[in-house]
Amino acid sequence: MRRFVFVSSLKAMGEESGAQPLSEVDTPAPKDAYAEAKLAAERMVLATAPGPVVVRSPAIYGRASGGNIRQMIEFLRRAPAVLPLGYGGNRRSFVHRDNLVSALVRCVEAPEASGCTFLVSDGEAISTATLVRRILGALGRRALVLPVPGPVLSALIARRMGAEAARRLVGSYAIDDRAIRATLGWNPPLDGERAMADAVIPGPDPCL
Numbered sequence: 146m147r148r149f150v151f152v153s154s155l156k157a158m159g160e161e162s163g164a165q166p167l168s169e170v171d172t173p174a175p176k177d178a179y180a181e182a183k184l185a186a187e188r189m190v191l192a193t194a195p196g197p198v199v200v201r202s203p204a205i206y207g208r209a210s211g212g213n214i215r216q217m218i219e220f221l222r223r224a225p226a227v228l229p230l231g232y233g234g235n236r237r238s239f240v241h242r243d244n245l246v247s248a249l250v251r252c253v254e255a256p257e258a259s260g261c262t263f264l265v266s267d268g269e270a271i272s273t274a275t276l277v278r279r280i281l282g283a284l285g286r287r288a289l290v291l292p293v294p295g296p297v298l299s300a301l302i303a304r305r306m307g308a309e310a311a312r313r314l315v316g317s318y319a320i321d322d323r324a325i326r327a328t329l330g331w332n333p334p335l336d337g338e339r340a341m342a343d344a345v346i347p348g349p350d351p352c353l
Contacts, residue, residue, distance in 0.1 A: 154183045157183040157184040157201060169262050191262070197259070198258045198262075203318065206240075218315070226288050230290055231307070248265040252325075252329070257329060261280060266320050270320070
């Protein structure tokens with residue numbers, strides 16, 4: 146059996162999810178050249194590759210990874226004990242590297258995957274407040290996370306990490322990944338707490 150699995154990006158579908166999580170049935174709405182290129186590559190793979198599978202991934206994190214979650218981890222590692230970061234009005238999906246790899250392996254192995262496009266995540270969409278508390282728990286830190294309105298949190302994050310990081314951490318970007326679970330019988334090996342416990346470990350990635 147020949148199989149071509151293409152790792153795409155959730156950006157091929159747009160930059161936000163709004164009130165409802167994104168799913169495979171939603172019409173893609175790429176917003177920049179990178180996203181348009183990903184969507185074009187997806188279509189080429191599905192049309193020409195042997196046993197094609199497209200996997201759209203949200204933000205990937207893990208030990209020694211970069212990105213906005215890494216910036217948040219390093220900030221919270223040294224942050225004060227009172228944090229005005231408790232915004233609960235958004236929902237965002239993430240995927241730990243090990244969970245993504247597990248899903249890709251399943252896509253390679255399962256005959257049912259051929260011709261499919263899947264969204265994949267850790268299996269939950271969480272608010273910024275939940276993300277902050279989860280990172281603090283993984284770091285073994287105690288802090289008072291104060292409730293704060295979205296615009297205030299956005300301004301605070303923008304000052305520390307930039308406007309783009311604020312948009313990505315405060316807006317909603319959630320997915321519904323039930324299709325890969327139902328079609329392939331896949332479930333992420335790491336739940337959100339175990340995944341974050343791995344992500345906060347300092348030092349180089351042991352897989353590199």
